[in-house]
Amino acid sequence: MPEYEPVVGMECHAELLTNSKMFCGCKNEFGGEPNTRCCPICLGMPGALPVMNREAVNHVIRTALALNCEITRDAKFDRKNYFYPDLPKGYQISEYDKPIGVKGWLDIEVDGQVKRIHIRRVHLEEDTGKLFHVAGDESFVDLNRSGVPLMEIVTEFPPDIHSADEARAYLMKLRTILTFIGVCDGKMEEGSLRCEPNVSIREIGTHILGTKTEIKNLNSFRAVQKGIEFEVERQAELTEAGEKIVQETRGWNDAKQITFSQRSKEGEQEYRYFPEPDLLPLEISDDWIEQIRLNMPELPDSRKARIISEYGLSAYDAAYLIEEKELVDFFEETAKLSGDAKLSANWIMSDLARLLNTDNTPIQNSPISPAHLAEMVKLINDGTISGKIAKTLIEEMFTTSIAPGLIVEDKGWKTIKDTGAIEALVEKVMADNPAIISDIKEKGLMQKKGFLVGQVMKASQGKADPQDVNRIIDEKLIG
């Protein structure tokens, strides 16, 4: 059996974070009672006209710059014509031959290898409404989403992506960039970020592109990866069996982890694009672009490099923290306040991450603030509490949102500094375990000392400093 390689093109749609819809003043929000956020414009009433939302255009220019695109100065809108009950005007206002951003790229890292993925275009369009099919022969349409600004990002053709891992890495990187620059909330489960990969396979070493299929309704990174993997395998099996691959749209069934045929693409849709006469061309000036460039937040790649050099983090830790803007913000604040970046990162990535995950809470809603976590790190570093106590303490902080200093005070979790008290505990443990003492003293089984240390720590309820305990046991054994 010959070896096949996947060829994957990625088409992503991001709903933009704007106050109002693309061409009218209706609120741009997720959900709501059906058909409550509509007006004559987004309902496609006769005589209603679109007026461009400049904030949405700014978001697309910002994205195009973040993706290293060239900006099309005379970008314009076009009408994409087709009939569907969720499309009120019978056309979608989109950009056809002059998208705002062209010829961009982003870098991904898979198995330690950096790879550049080229981007063909970034353009702005409006979203459609949603259809609901109910039992019987009725359907309903909700037009709250109609006219929500939507950005489309398409990878270059022929595609650079040749594995499901790369596709997933691309999507994660894209999401990170979009959320860092604040243009999209990146919620795949709510559909504010949607991805439709098109997949074909070819024998390794050849350059001919095979027949591609497009996968829809992928609602998570995992689904994107699994969907592509399934599709590659399916196409390879068909090819091996000498069967033809049909150009079509395939849906993803997440429960069964399979793709299924939805719609044949033969007889390609005829969209009859033409320039939108109700809107003027954009005329994007140098000043306009410069204004956006000046207000561009730090992008993930440069921020990652900076936190590595500034805080001495490992590349692994930096990559973990950079995935979510809120996470790396949380880290930086904690690190600055605590003065110990490495320890801050460790606590964020281990215990705090686990608590948040169990509680299904995003980092921006963490009950533990960066200030409280920094205070805890300081308590550990100045010896006020032991690391062991800290593990209990962070749980308490997560449940109560109370400052760690107050909790430690209240619960009496401070490390015991009084050597007299530790000596008393050591003496008691030694007296209780004569067999161990003789093993150590007479047979030289020094490894059994650990048992004694453990017993003392237990007796102190973890509040003794293990170093103090070790030192005092040594003294007693010698003496």
Place this chain on the structure above:
Amino acid sequence: MSELFQLSAVEAAQLLQAKKISSVELTGNVINRIEDVENRVQAFLIWDKELALSQAKVVDEHRMRGEDLSPLAGIPIALKDNICTQGIRTTAGSKILYNFIPPYDATVVNKLKQAGLVLIGKTNCDEFAMGSSTENSGYHTTSNPWDLERVPGGSSGGSAAAVAAGESLLSLGSDTGGSIRQPASLCGVVGMKPTYGRVSRYGLIAYASSLDQIGPFGRTVRDCAALLNLISGHDGMDSTSTSVPVPDYTKACESDVKGLKIGVPREFFAQGVSGDVDMLVRAAIEKLCELGAEAEECSLPFSEYALAAYYIIAPAEASSNLARFDGVRYGLRTKELAGHISLTEKTRNEGFGDEVKQRIMIGTYALSAGYYDAYYKRAQQIRTLIRRDFDRAFEKFDILLTPTSPTTAFKIGEKSDPLAMKLADVCTLPVNMAGLPALSLPCGFVDGLPVGMQVVGKPFDEETVFRVSHTYEQASLWHTSRPLL
């Protein structure tokens, strides 16, 4: 005194301001006239006595309280039925909107309401403004008040006929390829298409978005100027409306054409223009020259392709603009329910008339992949060339004068050949393609039927158009003639 309905709007406004008459009297008189002649003219699709009188009463009360009112407050006006009116049925002459009651006013309607004009009704038109006779209306054909067997022109035929018949003092129409000027010419009234972008299109049911423009009808040039004052200006709801300042157009209505350079484009006097029309328009130009203007023949060579290019661009845009009439949200919905595709197909099949269907098909074809470059793109290139022709002419001339329509009003049913009908717009189409302001005013009669002259100006130079037109009007008596009904 003659009956109030025969007054020009400006004359009536002076009487209102002097409190010699009330708006209720004036409106009541116009309503009487409608009750008298409407069954013969059929200019309206809907008119409402109570609604009109109640608006008139409010204006009278404001006037009695000494409030500051606009110059045309209290004057009755009719609106073409493709202009959306909140709470009043708006059909654009189409069966597909037989039950459509807009929840909003067009921007021009807002402006008229603020100015205190009295809306008396919605006028008949060719379906979605596609036609030159009102014969394509989904409801009925309007008659020409000068000869009831003849068409009033179109598509704004109802608006032109209403003003000509004394059923309203003023009206608004829309002009995509001549739909204000041609019926104005055929009905012997003044009608103006402003520069593209001068008047907001928000609430105008779109036919061809890059060509459509709302404009006034009146019995005199000054009436149109006064009405244009009220409806012009930038509108945040229409991105294609411009912020070019709006002067007081009535101030441009003065008799002075000394040294004015008139261009007479020869192509507009060929192409099927009747000998009588040719002669009357040339006589009008002669008259202006006697008053101090200088006329010279010129050429706009690409205007001969305007008709062909127009019938690509307008149907292309229409095919898209009319896609929203799918039976899903408003208007007609077929009773034969099935899947959503057949719902849309059947609704459109039942709701649209033949001319509309034909233009949708032409437009759909012209935009299709593989034909776009050959048709739509080429037509846009021709449009650019037509515009350049006009630019060149206006380097030399202040104004261009041409016939408005090649012939006088034709008989209802006479032009069964769609192409013959389309040739009625041959003099007006190039002006829309270039987005220029143009006005039609009466310049004589042939066999008792009015003839109009078209006055074409530079972009946003409506003032010169009004000045030339007013000068001619004052030197002639055509505008004082009224049809016998």
